[in-house]
Structures are given as C-alpha cells and as structure tokens.
Amino acid sequence: MAKASVVVPEQVGAAAAAQVGCPCPGTTLFPYPPPRAGIAVRRKCLQAAQQLELGAGLRGGWVESMRASSPTHAKAAAALAAGVDEEHAAWMARHPSALGEFEKVVAASKGKQIVMFLDYDGTLSPIVDDPDAAFMSETMRMAVRSVAKHFPTAIVSGRCRDKVFEFVKLAELYYAGSHGMDIKGPASRHAAAKSPPHNKGVLFQPASEFLPMIEQVHDRLEQATRSIPGAKVENNKFCVSVHFRCVDEKSWGALAETVRRVVREFPRLRLSQGRMVFEVRPTIKWDKGKALEFLLDSLGFADCSDVLPVYIGDDRTDEDAFKVLRRRGQGVGILVSKHPKETSASFSLQEPAEVMEFLLRLVEWNRLSRTRLRL
Numbered sequence: 001m002a003k004a005s006v007v008v009p010e011q012v013g014a015a016a017a018a019q020v021g022c023p024c025p026g027t028t029l030f031p032y033p034p035p036r037a038g039i040a041v042r043r044k045c046l047q048a049a050q051q052l053e054l055g056a057g058l059r060g061g062w063v064e065s066m067r068a069s070s071p072t073h074a075k076a077a078a079a080l081a082a083g084v085d086e087e088h089a090a091w092m093a094r095h096p097s098a099l100g101e102f103e104k105v106v107a108a109s110k111g112k113q114i115v116m117f118l119d120y121d122g123t124l125s126p127i128v129d130d131p132d133a134a135f136m137s138e139t140m141r142m143a144v145r146s147v148a149k150h151f152p153t154a155i156v157s158g159r160c161r162d163k164v165f166e167f168v169k170l171a172e173l174y175y176a177g178s179h180g181m182d183i184k185g186p187a188s189r190h191a192a193a194k195s196p197p198h199n200k201g202v203l204f205q206p207a208s209e210f211l212p213m214i215e216q217v218h219d220r221l222e223q224a225t226r227s228i229p230g231a232k233v234e235n236n237k238f239c240v241s242v243h244f245r246c247v248d249e250k251s252w253g254a255l256a257e258t259v260r261r262v263v264r265e266f267p268r269l270r271l272s273q274g275r276m277v278f279e280v281r282p283t284i285k286w287d288k289g290k291a292l293e294f295l296l297d298s299l300g301f302a303d304c305s306d307v308l309p310v311y312i313g314d315d316r317t318d319e320d321a322f323k324v325l326r327r328r329g330q331g332v333g334i335l336v337s338k339h340p341k342e343t344s345a346s347f348s349l350q351e352p353a354e355v356m357e358f359l360l361r362l363v364e365w366n367r368l369s370r371t372r373l374r375l
C-alpha cells in the first residue's frame with residue numbers, strides 16, 4: 001500500500017541517463033563540477049568529502065571538496081565542458097521538474113493527507129553572501145502561509161530555530177532548527193482527534209546535553225578563524241556553521257585546516273560540509289530525516305499509509321530526509337537545484353521562485369479538489 005505512494009520517476013529517465021553514463025545512484029555527495037567535467041574529478045570530490053567527514057583532510061582534498069560546494073565553479077566547469085547539456089537533460093530525466101510533472105505528484109496524494117516539509121536557505125530564500133540577510137520575500141511568506149492553511153507544514157533548517165522563525169514569522173508552522181535537533185510546533189488538530197495525548201504542542205531537543213560544548217566550539221572557532229578575512233562563524237544553538245562564501249579561495253586550505261584542528265579537540269562533534277559552509281554538529285544519530293519521521297509521528301501519522309510527506313530542500317543535509325522517504329516508500333522528495341547533483345530526491349525545482357510556484361499550484365489544486373468534492 002505504502003509503496004504505491006512513493007513517486008519515483010527514475011524509470012522514465014533511466015534509459016536516457018544510462019546513455020550518457022549518469023552518476024552512480026546511492027551516493028549522496030554532490031558531484032560539482034557536473035559529471036561531464038570528468039569522472040576522475042567527481043571521484044576526487046567524493047573522496048575529498050569523505051576525508052572531510054573522516055577527518056583525514058589532505059590540504060588539496062579539502063579545497064577540492066570546498067570547490068565542489070561552489071556553484072560558481074560548477075558553472076565555470078559546466079561552461080568549459082562539452083556535452084553538459086546532455087548531462088543536464090539526463091539528470092532532468094532522472095529528476096524531472098515537480099512543476100512539469102505536477103499531475104503525477106498530485107496523483108500520488110489521492111486519498112492521502114499531504115504533509116509539507118520545507119528547508120529554508122536556498123529553498124524559501126535565495127542564497128546570499130550574508131547569512132544574516134537571507135530574507136524571504138513577502139510573496140513567498142504568503143505562499144507558505146496558504147500552504148499551511150491546507151496542509152500541516154514544517155520548516156526544517158540547519159539554522160537556529162529562533163533565527164529561522166525570525167525569517168519566516170509564521171506561528172502556525174512546525175519548526176525543526178539545528179538540522180532537526182530542535183523541534184517545536186503547535187498542537188495538531190489531526191493528532192488530537194486521533195489520540196488526546198497528542199493535543200499538546202511539540203518540543204523536542206535530542207542534543208540538549210551538547211549545548212555547553214557547542215558554545216565552547218563556537219568560541220574556539222571564532223577565535224581561531226578571526227585572522228582569515230571573510231570567514232564567518234554562526235552559532236546555530238545545537239550546531240555551528242563556518243561560512244567560507246566570502247573567503248578568498250587562496251585561504252580555503254588554511255580555513256579548512258583550522259576548522260578541522262579545532263573540531264578534533266571535540267571528539268563528540270563531527271564535521272561535514274554544506275553550500276560553502278562547514279557544519280559542526282553532535283555525533284548523535286539525528287538528522288533532518290529523523291526530524292521528518294518524528295514530526296510525522298507527532299502529527300499522528302505514525303505507521304500510516306494515508307499520508308504523503310512532501311519534502312523540498314537544496315542542501316546535502318536534506319538528503320537525509322530524501323533517503324527516509326525512499327526507505328519508507330512513501331512521499332515526494334524535491335531537490336532545489338539548477339545543476340545536476342547526486343540526490344535521493346525524485347523531482348527537482350530550479351530555484352526558490354519555482355518552489356513558490358509549486359506551493360501555489362498545490363494550494364490551488366487542493367482548493368479546487370475540495371470544491372469539486374462539495375458539489
């Protein structure tokens with residue numbers, strides 16, 4: 001039953017993808033520059049990112065991995081590489097536009113309750129140099145507000161929950177900050193109707209014991225990176241981000257080594273990489289995927305086949321949620337990206353403007369279906 005509700009368009013594009021040797025399924029690292037730039041380069045990026053996770057950190061490998069998270073490099077490489085168009089077409093065949101395949105998406109929701117999960121940066125707000133200025137537009141806010149009127153809606157972000165709330169400003173939503181380690185939300189009507197104990201609001205912080213350690217590592221990182229122009233350390237409460245978007249590429253190696261050196265002082269913390277950012281977080285087995293499952297349970301949809309989670313996100317940490325949807329055989333994963341990336345998402349959207357269009361179409365579709373039902 002649940003199997004039928006997962007939307008997997010790969011069958012459609014598998015043949016096309018195979019023709020041009022599209023990236024290996026199952027891996028989760030994003031292969032910038034795009035595949036056509038060379039399998040060897042992709043492999044290097046993959047190894048470099050793995051070293052980063054493991055803390056091996058060869059200087060060259062780190063910088064390679066940092067480059068891999070830069071769309072500017074991806075674009076430059078894409079412009080140089082021949083045949084990029086075919087690669088892109090093959091990738092799009094494997095991960096078609098959620099707008100282009102809108103009917104397929106809504107068909108999967110027949111008889112099911114849609115629950116919406118939205119990442120923030122790069123999904124609802126455009127990526128900008130200054131993380132404190134990543135505002136979402138008023139029109140996007142209105143779109144999210146409308147979605148939340150029709151479907152239970154959660155924002156799932158790497159940011160500190162309070163900060164992402166300051167950006168979104170919608171009290172009716174659920175918020176999972178710090179990559180899902182800080183979850184808060186209002187009482188759910190659906191859950192309350194199913195079982196009275198669920199009619200309270202939600203608050204879940206599985207990494208609270210790490211708070212003092214996060215403060216410590218934040219201060220250490222701030223102090224250690226002070227001499228590197230452009231480096232910015234952001235305290236996200238249960239995790240820390242070290243941004244290198246505004247750091248001169250010549251200093252990337254030094255920054256990577258500095259961050260790694262500091263994180264090694266904290267064996268219970270781990271290092272990973274997002275969009276031109278290092279992420280430092282507790283080693284606990286909790287991520288955006290677990291947060292998605294936790295929220296579904298809190299909303300009263302534990303072990304339900306009549307629910308369709310829709311998750312939209314742009315970053316590596318969102319892959320944990322896409323994987324959960326695949327494992328459950330339930331839901332729709334949508335990656336926001338203009339460039340081919342290895343992903344467990346089924347569909348794609350190019351940028352936040354398309355995310356907004358998709359949300360508004362979903363609202364309109366739901367309004368019309370409800371009207372039809374009433375007639």
Ligand SMILES: O=P(O)(O)OC[C@H]1O[C@H](O[C@H]2O[C@H](CO)[C@@H](O)[C@H](O)[C@H]2O)[C@H](O)[C@@H](O)[C@@H]1O
Pocket residue numbers: 119120121122126127128129130131134156157158159234236241243245274275276277279315317
């Ligand atoms: O899970 P998300 O909501 O996508 O948060 C992931 C990180 O997003 C932010 O950084 C990213 O967006 C910035 C503003 O556009 C950009 O300058 C930066 O390069 C991106 O990595 C946020 O500042 C981080 O704390 C989040 O972890």
